[in-house]
Amino acid sequence: MAVTIRDVAREAGVSISTVSRALANPEQVAEATRTLVQHTARAMGYRPNRAARGLITGKTGSIGLVVPDLENPFFGRISKGVQARARQAGYAVFIADTDEDPSVEAEVVHGLIKQVDGVVLCSARGTDAEIRDLAAEGPLVLVNRNLPDIPSITFDNVGAVEAVLRHLVALGHREIAYAAGPLTSWSNRERAAALKSFCDASPDLTLVELGNFPPYFSGGVHAADLAVASGVTAVVAFNDLVAVGLMDRLRRRGIRVPDDISVTGFDNVPASTLVWPNLTTVDFPRMSMGRKSVDALLDIVFDRAPLPDATRQVPIELIVRESTGVARGAGASVVREPDAAHAPSA
């Protein structure tokens, strides 16, 4: 049988309230008593019963984290960030994997949110309405998805797209395909919209929208042939996994990257440096995103003033590697006469 607070109290010769206080609010108890109690507790191997505490305080000391796919290193890293910060704050974290299924997502969050202090919902796949319903049930923060009135940690998708596009345009690319990710993905919708608006704004740029594809290697394989058929010189893939699948298929068909076609991804997952050529991609500091989400959640839980929205968006960085090069057929002159609207100033 586990040792309880009253065992410690008996052993130390004090009341259970004193034990409770000595452990939880040490400053409320006299020095001598405090050390006696703490000593006894440790010696007896006392560990507070979280359930009992939770029953009274209404807090569980744990948070939930819901992700679409634990095996995807994108989420693995975010989870690590959440983990780390939660542990620092004395919180344990439930993790649930929804297998990219919006209905599982709703069910899981629903089942979790009442038995934890709050939930971090990562790359939510559900509709805005579903997510609002969920948020009404308890403290919820969104990662990689933005919804007014709900605390959201996002990264700068528009900036990321702009960086990629400038890079490609500078290399002489004018016909660019987007290998789209799942329609349920908010970041896919953001990127697609940003691409469209940029390309619409510059007359000499044509955007070919392909997809949607599943956000995996297989999606990229599928996209590759369509991209080739469309005649573009560069493909922006929804994420690194799709980009890698794309490059694999291109290589198997004897199409060279970047000589024949340039390819870019998003996320900077480990796989982006495993492949050859290494992938040009956009880095998102996922670890710090995970940490921030816990901070935001705890702000709600403890009713603290939340972070200003500006600091909620984590910065991005374009990582130029070997998968992008000068556009096929583009003379060097192209590089010297970039599209005024999108070329880097230097």
Next chain:
Amino acid sequence: MAVTIRDVAREAGVSISTVSRALANPEQVAEATRTLVQHTARAMGYRPNRAARGLITGKTGSIGLVVPDLENPFFGRISKGVQARARQAGYAVFIADTDEDPSVEAEVVHGLIKQVDGVVLCSARGTDAEIRDLAAEGPLVLVNRNLPDIPSITFDNVGAVEAVLRHLVALGHREIAYAAGPLTSWSNRERAAALKSFCDASPDLTLVELGNFPPYFSGGVHAADLAVASGVTAVVAFNDLVAVGLMDRLRRRGIRVPDDISVTGFDNVPASTLVWPNLTTVDFPRMSMGRKSVDALLDIVFDRAPLPDATRQVPIELIVRESTGVARGAGASVVREPDAAHAPSA
């Protein structure tokens, strides 16, 4: 404020015990009352308070999963298996990441094991003694590590090594290096020992032990140069990540795989098919391993007869891909006169 069992009781005009029974043991309550209560409960949005239930039953309805690195897809997939089975059984799962640190591991398991019904400890990095101490504190099952007296789910490392070795020998390789993983890793020790015993048993085989290296891409990069210098024709890497790092470094040095050197991994993680050449590796059904671990844990928790040990070891499969080929310098004759002890019978 949350709706409690007594709210439901008042609303339905019955006692709280009846509500409790109608929900938890429906057969103990009259048909009419049961449906009334269930209806009222649903209508009011009642959700039982797990903490209160746990206080009385002594069960939390949750289990813990502790892994060295969540970002590693090897563990990601195991986690998915654990996840899935736990959810089936109505359990939620705490996941903790130890960052490959044995002391964090001990601390985390220690902190977790009293507040869950049991813990699945994956690829434990601690010493045998540490793990035994942990197991004494509560229900614990080991995954990818074997310890007498503690329920363990493992895969057949010896069989895996044998399969790899037979494959390499059949291709004419006689000088083989092992790029070892962390000393804290049980499977690394198993594989190293199995390799040694096989090579010792066949006089014409020489084994070069390299390492130890961290179980990541970077470890493989490091190992590559040592492997080349050692003059071997094949390298068995501790896992796929190391193998991929190895191949990357070889490619950068202009050494061809498999023409100059053959490379194999273990685990069959997604990265093994992202690289070119695709990696020859050994597949472990990690998902089913995760599921089995939950079954084993629940067997302990519910005091059921545990699975027989034989079914605790999950089968393996050698996946031959393009990273292994005929040994450099070996004539075709070698393939026709394989070492009797290790060549496949066909």
Next chain:
DNA sequence: CGGATCGATGAAAAGGCTTGCAGAATGAAC
């Protein structure tokens, strides 16, 4: 028709902990 049997229900205790409130003890001030 009385007693036994059975099913359905309710009352109440228990589980470990926190916390408001009150009491005891100590010390200081007069």
Next chain:
DNA sequence: GTTCATTCTGCAAGCCTTTTCATCGATCCG
């Protein structure tokens, strides 16, 4: 020596649920 302020400690209520035990009514049988 008395009074008051100030700590420190203990009592007891309460958090929400499960579960034992008792009660009640009804059914059944002799």
